Amino acid sequence: MPVLEKSEGFLHEEGVFLPGIITNIEEDEGKFGPQLKLILSIEGDDDDNETWAFCSQTYSEGSKLGGWVMAILGNMPEPLDTDDLLDRPVQVMFERFNRINPKSGATEEREKVVKIRAYSA
Numbered sequence: 001m002p003v004l005e006k007s008e009g010f011l012h013e014e015g016v017f018l019p020g021i022i023t024n025i026e027e028d029e030g031k032f033g034p035q036l037k038l039i040l041s042i043e044g045d046d047d048d049n050e051t052w053a054f055c056s057q058t059y060s061e062g063s064k065l066g067g068w069v070m071a072i073l074g075n076m077p078e079p080l081d082t083d084d085l086l087d088r089p090v091q092v093m094f095e096r097f098n099r100i101n102p103k104s105g106a107t108e109e110r111e112k113v114v115k116i117r118a119y120s121a
Contacts, residue, residue, distance in 0.1 A: 089119035
């Protein structure tokens with residue numbers, strides 16, 4: 001039988017933009033209604049590591065989705081075909097936070113995507 005070490009969660013550098021690509025977008029149901037889950041591949045991560053960024057499906061100038069679309073495409077097309085965001089080189093910023101693990105009660109450091117913008121060299 002294999003002997004396995006406990007793995008610690010990998011966290012990205014906080015507060016800097018890291019290069020990546022939007023590989024897929026899925027519809028999801030969140031605590032507050034329908035969401036989109038952007039699946040990103042971040043440069044330097046293992047091939048099997050996915051990063052997820054969540055936003056509501058509300059598409060307006062003031063929404064998170066609208067801000068991301070404007071930052072990535074440079075405009076807000078109507079209607080938005082989310083496939084237009086696929087395979088786009090982007091830059092992603094992470095923020096760390098603590099949460100209580102509901103199973104163990106332990107405090108864990110986690111991360112979330114706070115900004116996405118078009119890639120610029």
